[in-house]
Amino acid sequence: MTAALPVPLPVRERWPAGVTPRADRGERGERGERLALRSDEVPRHAVWLVVIDPAGARPPRLARFAELPQLLRAGDLVVVNDAATLPGSLPGVTAGGSRFELRLSGPVEAGRLAGVAFGPGDHRTRTEDRAPPPRLAPGDRVAVAGLPATVVGAAGRRVELAVHAGGEALWQGLYAAGAPVQYAHRRERLPLWSVQTAYAGRPWAAEMPSAGRPLTWDVVLGLRRAGIAVAPLTHAAGLSSTGDDALDRALPWPERYEIPRRTADAIDAARARGGRVIAVGTSVVRALESAAGDACPDAGQPAPGPAVRAGSGVASLRLDAAYRPRVVSGLVSGLHVPGESHFELLSAFAPPEPLRRALALAAQHGLSGHELGDACLILPA
Numbered sequence: 001m002t003a004a005l006p007v008p009l010p011v012r013e014r015w016p017a018g019v020t021p022r023a024d025r026g027e028r029g030e031r032g033e034r035l036a037l038r039s040d041e042v043p044r045h046a047v048w049l050v051v052i053d054p055a056g057a058r059p060p061r062l063a064r065f066a067e068l069p070q071l072l073r074a075g076d077l078v079v080v081n082d083a084a085t086l087p088g089s090l091p092g093v094t095a096g097g098s099r100f101e102l103r104l105s106g107p108v109e110a111g112r113l114a115g116v117a118f119g120p121g122d123h124r125t126r127t128e129d130r131a132p133p134p135r136l137a138p139g140d141r142v143a144v145a146g147l148p149a150t151v152v153g154a155a156g157r158r159v160e161l162a163v164h165a166g167g168e169a170l171w172q173g174l175y176a177a178g179a180p181v182q183y184a185h186r187r188e189r190l191p192l193w194s195v196q197t198a199y200a201g202r203p204w205a206a207e208m209p210s211a212g213r214p215l216t217w218d219v220v221l222g223l224r225r226a227g228i229a230v231a232p233l234t235h236a237a238g239l240s241s242t243g244d245d246a247l248d249r250a251l252p253w254p255e256r257y258e259i260p261r262r263t264a265d266a267i268d269a270a271r272a273r274g275g276r277v278i279a280v281g282t283s284v285v286r287a288l289e290s291a292a293g294d295a296c297p298d299a300g301q302p303a304p305g306p307a308v309r310a311g312s313g314v315a316s317l318r319l320d321a322a323y324r325p326r327v328v329s330g331l332v333s334g335l336h337v338p339g340e341s342h343f344e345l346l347s348a349f350a351p352p353e354p355l356r357r358a359l360a361l362a363a364q365h366g367l368s369g370h371e372l373g374d375a376c377l378i379l380p381a
Contacts, residue, residue, distance in 0.1 A: 037335055037362060037369030039185050047214035048367055050335065050376040052358045054350035057381075060358035062365060065214040065375060066222070068332075072379075074227030075275035077266055079328075081209040081283045082232040084200035087178030087192055088115070088207065088239075092144040098134035102144055102159070103181055106236050107204045107256060111170060112152070113144065114160045115206070116242045123182035123189050127243040133157060145177035157244055181207050181239070183371065195372075204256070205237040210371045211281030211333050229270065231263040235283040235315065240342075240371060251341055254316040257287035264291075264310040267327065271305065276329035276380070282345045286315040288327045321347035330379040335362055335369040349378040 042048075047065040063071060072078070088104040090113070104115040119131030136142070136159050140151040144161055147170065153160035163170055180195045195208040198217050223230055235257040242248055267277055267288070279285045291313055292306040305326050317323075321344065331349050336342035337359055338352075346355055358376060367374040 037337060037359070037367060037373070039370040039373070040368050041183075041186065041370060041372040042368050042374055044214045044216060048365075048374045049332075050358045050362050050367070050374070052350055052354055052376055052378045054354055054378055054380055056351070056354045056357075060354070060361045062361065063377075066219055068215075068219055068377070069222035069226040069228060071377060072223070072226070072228050072276075072278060075270065075273050076228045076278055077270035077275055078223055078228060078230045078278045078280060079263065079267070079284050079288065080197070080199060080212050080215065080230060080232050080280045081205075081235045081237065081287075082197070082199050082201040083204035083209055083234050083237060083283075084197075084202060085180055085192065085195045085205045085208045086203045087175055088181050088205075090115075090145045090174065090178045092117070092142055094134050094136070095141045096134075100133040100136075101130075102161070103239060103242075104206045105158075105238050105253065106206060108170070108174070111163045111166050112160060113149070113163060114153075115158075116239065116244075116247070117157050117159050118243070123186070124184050126184040127241045130243050145173045147173045157242065157247065185370070199232065201232070202234055204234055206239050207237060208371065209235070209237045209281050209283050211375065213372065214375060215280060215332075229266055231260075231266040233257060233259045233263055233284060233287050235287045237281075237283045248341065252286070252318075254314045255283070255286070256312065257283075257290065257315050258312045259287060259291050259308060259310050261310040264308045267308050277327055278330040278332065278379070279328045280332045282319060282331070282333060282342065283315075285319060285325065285328050285331060285345075285348075286317050287313075289319075289323075289325055290315040290317045292327050319345040319348040321352075323348040325349065330377065332375060332377050334371060335359065335367060335374055335376055337369060346376075346378065 049063045049065050051061050051063055086104055090102045092100045092102050101118040102115045106114055117133035119133045121130040136151050136154050138151050138154055142149050147163050147165045149161040149163045152162045180190050180192050182190055197212040220230055236255045238252055238255050270277060288308055291309045308327055
């Protein structure tokens with residue numbers, strides 16, 4: 001049963017001591033309701049869900065994330081992104097001694113590091129307030145994470161480095177000197193373990209696939225006991241912000257994914273039995289929708305939509321209000337307000353009015369819209 005919330009959540013129970021919640025990330029809806037959300041971290045066992053009916057027939061309601069198994073139904077399939085989060089914030093220094101930060105934007109490929117360069121600033125400096133990096137041009141020698149490297153590509157603040165170390169030495173250097181991408185609202189630095197999902201595997205994600213953060217093993221077991229299958233894919237979730245307006249408008253950039261055969265088969269089986277495919281995070285949506293082919297599944301396994309091809313690919317799909325998902329029926333995601341790029345992604349699953357009503361409810365109860373905050377479940381009847 002969904003927990004009742006007769007009054008707004010007490011802020012003092014939600015926000016760590018010494019942290020001042022922000023309330024400037026939103027706007028007002030068409031009827032004047034406040035859409036601003038807090039930006040504080042919420043412990044993963046204390047996350048709340050705003051349950052949204054995309055048709056708008058039912059008003060949004062709140063539930064504990066732990067109630068997810070009761071909000072879905074037997075026969076549904078939950079698909080998660082099992083990419084582990086990289087130590088994606090790396091210290092660098094030019095041959096002339098100028099320091100910079102490299103934030104990885106994707107997986108480490110054959111000793112190549114691709115990302116966005118930032119100038120001086122600590123983890124409390126907002127991304128958009130960071131100073132520009134020193135000039136980096138192809139051929140320049142630098143050191144990153146204490147490892148010698150050469151700039152092999154540069155386009156503004158986007159750079160690619162070839163590291164002169166490989167194998168174990170490369171990974172030891174990255175994990176010894178690097179840290180996860182930080183968020184300025186936090187007093188203390190985020191440790192790497194705190195931005196991993198319970199089921200993380202290969203280190204592919206530049207930032208945490210955060211929609212899966214509250215999907216603890218207790219919740220996963222609850223799903224399975226309720227007859228709801230869980231299947232993984234790996235998607236190289238990229239940066240959520242670069243601090244550069246032009247770069248941010250192009251996010252998300254093309255990102256690698258890999259879908260196991262067993263996951264593609266599980267999707268076919270779920271749809272054949274009338275189950276819904278629920279994506280945990282927009283990275284899962286982009287992977288599944290990008291891998292949707294026009295061929296039907298094998299004979300004897302009909303499905304009401306295109307088959308999902310197993311294997312590797314690059315997701316270049318952009319989700320917005322004009323996109324109609326062909327594979328994914330429902331979505332678990334963070335909370336995002338109009339004006340943020342992720343709000344456009346949510347708009348592929350629900351019209352603006354149900355989303356605004358849900359955000360107004362979230363704001364009323366003091367929920368957090370941060371990457372490490374509360375969540376929403378967009379779910380058709």
